[in-house]
Amino acid sequence: MTLLKAESLSIQFGGLKAVDKVSLEIEKGQLFGLIGPNGAGKTTFFNLLTGVYKPTEGKLFFDGQEITNVPTVSRSHLGIRRTFQNIRLFKGLTVLENALIAFDQNMSYSLFDSFLKSSKFHLQEKEAYDKALKLLTLFKLDLNKNDKASDLSYGAQRKLEIIRTLMSDPQLILLDEPAAGMNHSETAQLMDLIKKVRDDFKLTILLIEHDMKLVMGLCEQIAVLDHGNKIAQGRPDEVSRDPQVIEAYLGPDLDSGVTT
Amino acid sequence: MKNFKLPLLTYIVLLVLGLILQFSFNAYIQILILQILMYSIASMSLNLVNGFTGQFSLGHAGFMAVGAYTSAFLSQTFPAFLETTHLFGFFIFSLIAGLIASFFGYLVGLPSLRLKGDYLAIVTLGFGEILRVFLLNIEPLGAARGISGIIPYPELGFLDRFWVSFAYVSFWFLVCLVFLWRITRGRYGRQFMSVREDEVAALSLGLSTTQIKVSSFVIASFFAGVAGSLYAHLISIITPTVFGFMMSVNIVVMVVLGGMGSFSGSIIAAAFMTVMPEVLRSLQSVTGIDLRMILFSLSLILIMIFKPHGLLGEHELPYFLKKMRRKKV
Numbered sequence: 230m231t232l233l234k235a236e237s238l239s240i241q242f243g244g245l246k247a248v249d250k251v252s253l254e255i256e257k258g259q260l261f262g263l264i265g266p267n268g269a270g271k272t273t274f275f276n277l278l279t280g281v282y283k284p285t286e287g288k289l290f291f292d293g294q295e296i297t298n299v300p301t302v303s304r305s306h307l308g309i310r311r312t313f314q315n316i317r318l319f320k321g322l323t324v325l326e327n328a329l330i331a332f333d334q335n336m337s338y339s340l341f342d343s344f345l346k347s348s349k350f351h352l353q354e355k356e357a358y359d360k361a362l363k364l365l366t367l368f369k370l371d372l373n374k375n376d377k378a379s380d381l382s383y384g385a386q387r388k389l390e391i392i393r394t395l396m397s398d399p400q401l402i403l404l405d406e407p408a409a410g411m412n413h414s415e416t417a418q419l420m421d422l423i424k425k426v427r428d429d430f431k432l433t434i435l436l437i438e439h440d441m442k443l444v445m446g447l448c449e450q451i452a453v454l455d456h457g458n459k460i461a462q463g464r465p466d467e468v469s470r471d472p473q474v475i476e477a478y479l480g481p482d483l484d485s486g487v488t489t
Numbered sequence: 490m491k492n493f494k495l496p497l498l499t500y501i502v503l504l505v506l507g508l509i510l511q512f513s514f515n516a517y518i519q520i521l522i523l524q525i526l527m528y529s530i531a532s533m534s535l536n537l538v539n540g541f542t543g544q545f546s547l548g549h550a551g552f553m554a555v556g557a558y559t560s561a562f563l564s565q566t567f568p569a570f571l572e573t574t575h576l577f578g579f580f581i582f583s584l585i586a587g588l589i590a591s592f593f594g595y596l597v598g599l600p601s602l603r604l605k606g607d608y609l610a611i612v613t614l615g616f617g618e619i620l621r622v623f624l625l626n627i628e629p630l631g632a633a634r635g636i637s638g639i640i641p642y643p644e645l646g647f648l649d650r651f652w653v654s655f656a657y658v659s660f661w662f663l664v665c666l667v668f669l670w671r672i673t674r675g676r677y678g679r680q681f682m683s684v685r686e687d688e689v690a691a692l693s694l695g696l697s698t699t700q701i702k703v704s705s706f707v708i709a710s711f712f713a714g715v716a717g718s719l720y721a722h723l724i725s726i727i728t729p730t731v732f733g734f735m736m737s738v739n740i741v742v743m744v745v746l747g748g749m750g751s752f753s754g755s756i757i758a759a760a761f762m763t764v765m766p767e768v769l770r771s772l773q774s775v776t777g778i779d780l781r782m783i784l785f786s787l788s789l790i791l792i793m794i795f796k797p798h799g800l801l802g803e804h805e806l807p808y809f810l811k812k813m814r815r816k817k818v
């Protein structure tokens with residue numbers, strides 16, 4: 230079953246076609262990779278999916294429903310969540326608070342429940358706390374729960390962003406270079422974790438990644454962007470053999486360390 | 490009720506304290522104490538907007554003016570109601586004052602909270618000025634003369650006017666403190682802070698940042714209106730100029746001085762900002778020259794140099810008490 234469908238989605242900044250008529254279908258439960266050289270339009274495509282930008286052309290469907298004009302806030306409520314390439318944590322708050330905020334859309338108690346400290350208040354706060362602690366433990370951040378988010382290492386901050394996406398039991402999460410800035414063993418651990426999360430939470434994941442080896446080993450389906458155009462899509466082995474991809478991305482003068 | 494044990498206990502202690510104050514201090518000090526409580530309400534509520542939500546409002550005195558004029562106008566129009574209902578009537582007036590101020594907060598906040606930083610400061614400042622000029626020209630509200638002879642809080646038997654005023658003002662002080670304290674420790678506190686920390690991230694997590702900013706603004710305006718209502722009946726005379734730009738700045742200074750995000754800091758700063766000019770005034774009679782404003786400004790500058798995040802930073806008083814106790818052990 231198709232969960233996300235983009236129909237010739239485009240956006241133009243001045244004269245620059247950052248995303249140009251990209252069509253894409255992502256199946257429920259898939260681990261989908263989006264790759265492409267610097268400036269190919271990957272992050273911009275994410276911004277279109279999450280409603281940060283309105284497309285100049287094209288349509289977007291989620292779970293059978295058109296969401297082209299649905300605002301960012303509501304897309305989170307529908308079950309789409311994302312991380313940011315340039316980490317956007319609530320830096321002045323603690324690790325735990327960062328996770329708890331992400332549960333807010335699942336809470337319903339009112340200002341007066343807060344004021345009266347009603348049982349609804351206590352119940353939902355506990356639910357949020359338990360959920361946060363479970364995820365923090367899974368990502369081995371539970372011991373840092375009272376640290377300021379800005380005090381975490383780079384890799385830990387990226388993990389916390391993923392935790393934030395998971396707090397609301399989303400259907401689809403979009404990860405923008407989740408392993409950027411991590412060393413090899415950290416990256417390997419993270420990839421195992423992403424796979425585990427997908428299986429345990431029955432999620433669909435769309436992942437942007439620079440580390441080619443990593444995407445090849447992890448994703449079941451890969452799409453390649455170049456200069457805003459989708460130039461290829463298929464299984465990892467198919468994509469890596471595609472001559473257009475090799476030219477655009479895996480060219481011999483590229484230092485991404487990928488053998489073809 | 491069991492969730493209000495501590496506030497109730499605190500209130501009883503305050504009532505007894507009021508008795509002690511009634512017999513041990515003169516009227517001059519008594520009115521200072523009442524003002525501290527009133528300004529604490531104003532600064533704590535502004536802290537919700539400027540400290541927790543990270544918006545820069547410079548028009549808090551405007552919302553106090555709305556509350557003060559509402560309460561004064563009601564009491565001039567329905568004096569008989571206050572006579573028969575005593576404090577309950579005052580309570581109703583304060584409540585209406587707060588609600589009308591929060592309505593103004595909504596009107597000002599909805600369009601302007603889409604603006605960021607300095608722009609919001611300018612719009613809120615503009616609101617305060619427009620309101621002042623408006624009040625200066627409305628004859629039924631006294632125009633430049635303002636409203637005088639506003640009915641003060643009553644005496645009750647052997648409890649004099651100060652005690653009744655103190656009991657009433659501390660009631661609102663506690664309501665404001667407990668309300669703000671509790672709503673900022675839970676999902677709403679996290680919502681406010683998420684807007685302060687990163688609006689783009691907040692949106693991506695399904696939080697309606699505009700709605701959050703407006704609610705923070707509306708809540709703050711409500712308590713500003715209540716503070717204004719208290720002011721009217723404590724001082725008995727209000728004019729448009731009292732609630733001008735300087736008062737807004739003073740309240741912002743209280744918030745910054747006490748610490749953004751620290752309600753107890755706001756209370757301490759409100760006390761400092763109210764008492765300090767008076768202390769310096771008595772110094773003037775000794776030295777013969779008016780050093781008041783110079784020393785006052787100097788003390789503010791020194792505090793901001795040595796405590797750039799305000800007296801308490803983002804922490805509350807209990808945090809420091811706990812830390813001190815831990816050190817002793």
Ligand SMILES: Nc1ncnc2c1ncn2[C@@H]1O[C@H](COP(=O)(O)OP(=O)(O)OP(=O)(O)O)[C@@H](O)[C@H]1O
Pocket residue numbers: 242245247265266267268269270271272273274314
């Ligand atoms: N808001 C914007 N206004 C103007 N141009 C933009 C904007 N956002 C992105 N672009 C341009 O669109 C192109 C695609 O950018 P994008 O960030 O999507 O690339 P990317 O594939 O994510 O690259 P990277 O791998 O470096 O993250 C770039 O040329 C970029 O400069």
Ligand SMILES: [Mg+2]
Pocket residue numbers: 271272273314
């Ligand atoms: Mg990018």
